Amino acid sequence: MALKIFNTLSGEKELFSPLTEGEVRMYVCGVTVYDSAHVGHARSLITFDVIFRYLKFSGHRVEFVRNFTDVDDKIINKANEEKVGWEKITARYIEEYYRDGEMLGLLRPTAEPRATLHIPDIIALIERLEAKELAYRVDGDVYFPVERFAGYGKLSGKKIEEMEAGARVEVDERKKSPLDFALWKSSKPGEPTWDSPWGPGRPGWHIECSAMSTKYLGQPFDIHGGGRDLMFPHHENEIAQSEGAFGKPLARYWIHNGLLTVNGEKMSKSLGNYFTIQEILQVHDAAALRHLFMGSHYRSPVDFSTEALEEAGRATDRIHETLARAGQSLKPGAEAIPEAGLMDAFRSEMDDDFNTPRALALIFDEARALNRSLDEKNSKGLEGRAAALRSMCDALGLLHSGYFERKKERWLKKGIVNREEIESLIARRDGARREKNWPEADRIRQQLRDKGILIEDTPGGTLWKVK
RNA sequence: GGCGGCGUACCCAAGUGGUUAAGGGAGAGGUCUGCAAAACCUCGAUGCAGCGGUUCGAAUCCGCUCGCCGCCUCCA
Numbered sequence: 116m117a118l119k120i121f122n123t124l125s126g127e128k129e130l131f132s133p134l135t136e137g138e139v140r141m142y143v144c145g146v147t148v149y150d151s152a153h154v155g156h157a158r159s160l161i162t163f164d165v166i167f168r169y170l171k172f173s174g175h176r177v178e179f180v181r182n183f184t185d186v187d188d189k190i191i192n193k194a195n196e197e198k199v200g201w202e203k204i205t206a207r208y209i210e211e212y213y214r215d216g217e218m219l220g221l222l223r224p225t226a227e228p229r230a231t232l233h234i235p236d237i238i239a240l241i242e243r244l245e246a247k248e249l250a251y252r253v254d255g256d257v258y259f260p261v262e263r264f265a266g267y268g269k270l271s272g273k274k275i276e277e278m279e280a281g282a283r284v285e286v287d288e289r290k291k292s293p294l295d296f297a298l299w300k301s302s303k304p305g306e307p308t309w310d311s312p313w314g315p316g317r318p319g320w321h322i323e324c325s326a327m328s329t330k331y332l333g334q335p336f337d338i339h340g341g342g343r344d345l346m347f348p349h350h351e352n353e354i355a356q357s358e359g360a361f362g363k364p365l366a367r368y369w370i371h372n373g374l375l376t377v378n379g380e381k382m383s384k385s386l387g388n389y390f391t392i393q394e395i396l397q398v399h400d401a402a403a404l405r406h407l408f409m410g411s412h413y414r415s416p417v418d419f420s421t422e423a424l425e426e427a428g429r430a431t432d433r434i435h436e437t438l439a440r441a442g443q444s445l446k447p448g449a450e451a452i453p454e455a456g457l458m459d460a461f462r463s464e465m466d467d468d469f470n471t472p473r474a475l476a477l478i479f480d481e482a483r484a485l486n487r488s489l490d491e492k493n494s495k496g497l498e499g500r501a502a503a504l505r506s507m508c509d510a511l512g513l514l515h516s517g518y519f520e521r522k523k524e525r526w527l528k529k530g531i532v533n534r535e536e537i538e539s540l541i542a543r544r545d546g547a548r549r550e551k552n553w554p555e556a557d558r559i560r561q562q563l564r565d566k567g568i569l570i571e572d573t574p575g576g577t578l579w580k581v582k
Numbered sequence: 583g584g585c586g587g588c589g590u591a592c593c594c595a596a597g598u599g600g601u602u603a604a605g606g607g608a609g610a611g612g613u614c615u616g617c618a619a620a621a622c623c624u625c626g627a628u629g630c631a632g633c634g635g636u637u638c639g640a641a642u643c644c645g646c647u648c649g650c651c652g653c654c655u656c657c658a
Contacts, residue, residue, distance in 0.1 A: 342658030476605035
């Protein structure tokens with residue numbers, strides 16, 4: 116068994132072997148912090164969180180770097196709109212981003228560098244490119260001449276001539292090719308500015324990733340990831356800059372996650388068809404969102420809808436229900452070893468380019484088998500199998516403690532019922548049941564049901580949960 | 583226009599040359615239950631957009647047709 120990864124660079128699944136045995140260096144493009152992150156960002160975040168988790172799960176030491184782009188036109192525009200400094204904008208959204216990440220159950224990367232804290236590294240890289248005649252100045256701007264880099268287009272499979280012919284951009288006459296991109300931009304008054312050999316200005320978008328990835332991970336490093344939409348031009352430009360500057364590959368495996376769509380169209384700010392992560396998490400559990408994403412392969416598009424999310428939520432309920440049930444009937448404190456056969460099966464699914472849909476199928480198969488054993492009061496091998504189920508879910512980040520309690524909280528917050536009301540209705544119903552007053556007991560149950568509360572009579576007493 | 587991808591049951595979705603086409607949701611029937619809920623059991627595509635072809639054998643390879651999407655512009 117060995118991990119295979121689909122490498123965008125080759126267009127094929129390849130056997131993954133890190134540069135250093137047992138160690139993986141991974142860089143993923145993060146977000147530009149000018150607005151709240153939406154569910155599309157969440158997909159990318161969760162995809163690479165799972166990859167991070169699984170690489171660790173399979174015994175690697177992982178250096179995982181994800182950046183913040185904290186200097187950009189959109190940030191400046193937002194600052195101007197609100198008449199505040201740009202640092203206020205980036206600070207606000209970085210803070211929001213950390214809160215989102217925590218709620219999504221993301222593992223923290225090993226480093227989360229910001230562009231503005233790496234200006235010297237960026238300048239040094241541009242100088243290096245300039246020395247190799249891979250940069251030219253136009254007024255206070257510095258551009259990268261794409262036709263001077265032979266491999267331009269190798270990641271996205273595009274050809275310079277074809278792109279120039281079909282260019283839809285308004286052509287900047289000062290550039291040698293419409294595809295040339297800015298390494299450094301001169302700044303207008305009031306914009307973020309740093310001194311540089313080319314005059315006061317700020318870095319272009321792509322250069323920060325080249326500078327920071329290599330600074331933290333060396334060159335080449337093992338995995339570079341990001342959303343499909345970053346493949347061109349962003350990642351192509353990163354390759355041009357880094358490989359142009361150092362004459363060696365930037366990254367060995369390129370991973371791109373598929374995009375999130377809404378009614379079949381890409382979720383994006385410009386289309387206005389997006390939900391922020393916060394909006395969604397007020398109504399749904401992060402585990403359900405993650406489950407929704409895990410249900411499709413990371414490279415496929417996923418169509419987002421609240422119906423799909425609710426459906427994923429019902430599936431997530433089942434897993435947590437099973438886990439809770441298994442937890443109750445196991446000896447407390449017993450340190451069980453996950454059942455080896457199950458773990459092997461899980462690994463072989465995940466080793467196939469992180470095939471989470473198949474891994475989920477395995478999880479459900481085992482959930483059913485476990486429930487069956489529990490129904491039959493057959494405790495043989497139960498601990499090991501429950502531990503395996505738990506471990507598989509954990510490797511996907513699906514284990515969110517307090518899952519049902521959060522579900523209750525979300526419902527109670529709507530103000531339709533409160534706990535006291537539920538408890539007293541249940542007490543009254545229990546009284547009716549003791550007297551075998553079934554019509555009254557059923558009437559109370561219906562009353563609760565109308566308020567979204569389901570009653571469950573168990574040997575240990577009456578429990579309630581949210582519908 | 584160029585490049586890439588997708589079309590599998592009511593819905594979502596794996597599978598990409600070879601036993602009965604995973605799994606989830608919804609639905610139907612059943613076991614359990616005072617009745618429920620949960621759980622479990624059973625049933626759901628002789629067929630994988632359509633048409634041709636290659637092959638002993640195709641959802642899986644090739645060709646054409648139809649439909650949808652992404653990138654080529656900031657974008658996870």
